[in-house]
Amino acid sequence: MKSLIAIVLTLAFTSAVFADGEADFKYRQGVMRTIGGQMTSMAAILRGKVHMENFKIHAHGMAELATIAPHLFPAGSGVDKSEALPAIWDNPDEFKAAMDKFVEAANGISAAADSENPGDIGPAIQALGKACKGCHDNFREEHDD
Ligand code: HEC
Known part of the structure; x- marks a missing residue:
């Protein structure tokens, strides 16, 4: 049986696989879902008061994903x-502003988690949620989820 590594290498050397916008x-979809997963995890921790000891991991993960x-x-x-939406490429300055807000908010949640001050976490997670919505409202198609 072919190992996963062999498959990945085969894919990597088949240039057509990576040559188009589809790749x-x-x-992007994979990373956005990961960002969504970190957000869902943090919200579940705060709402359900479970696994608080893992909060930092998700907050740091969000800050790392914000670099990508x-x-x-x-x-x-x-x-x-x-x-x-085409607006991403048509209005690059506005898109960059929305992205910058997200990067700032992702670093904000990471810092709030490190501070271990529960009072810092609420506002930081709200700012982060606003940053997601701020970009999605203007640059992502309407969707069901
Ligand atoms: C600067 C813009 C921007 C920011 C900030 C942003 N997103 Fe997105 N997001 C998008 C766009 C655009 C798409 C659609 C991408 C596509 O389909 O090609 C998307 C798609 C998604 C998806 C769907 C992925 C899929 O399954 O197709 C999820 C989930 C998601 N974002 C979560 C988040 C969360 C959570 C945050 C904040 C923590 C966030 N996003 C911040 C622009 C952004």
Whole structure:
């Protein structure tokens, strides 16, 4: 049986696989779902008062993902299946402003988690949620979830 590594290597050397916007879209989708997963996990911890000891891991994860996020939208990646709106590439300054807010808020939740001051976490998670919504409202198609 072919090992996963062998499959990954085969894919890596089949240039066509990575040569189109479809691959960039797939990668972006994976990262956005991870960002969504960190957010869901943090909200579940705060609402359910469970696994508080893991909060920092998710907050740090969010800050790390925020270093990737600005590079997730190369030109040509707005493929058919994508919910990314053309406004991302048509209004790059506005898009960058929305992205900057997210990066700041992701670093904010990470710092709040490190402070171990519960009073810092509420406002930081709210700012983060606003940053997601601020971008989605203007740059992501309407969707069901
Ligand atoms: C600067 C813009 C921007 C920010 C900030 C942002 N997103 Fe997104 N997000 C998008 C766009 C655009 C899409 C659609 C991508 C596509 O379909 O190509 C998306 C898609 C998603 C998806 C759907 C992924 C899928 O299954 O297709 C989830 C979940 C998501 N975002 C969660 C979040 C969360 C949670 C935050 C905040 C912590 C966040 N996003 C912040 C722009 C942003």
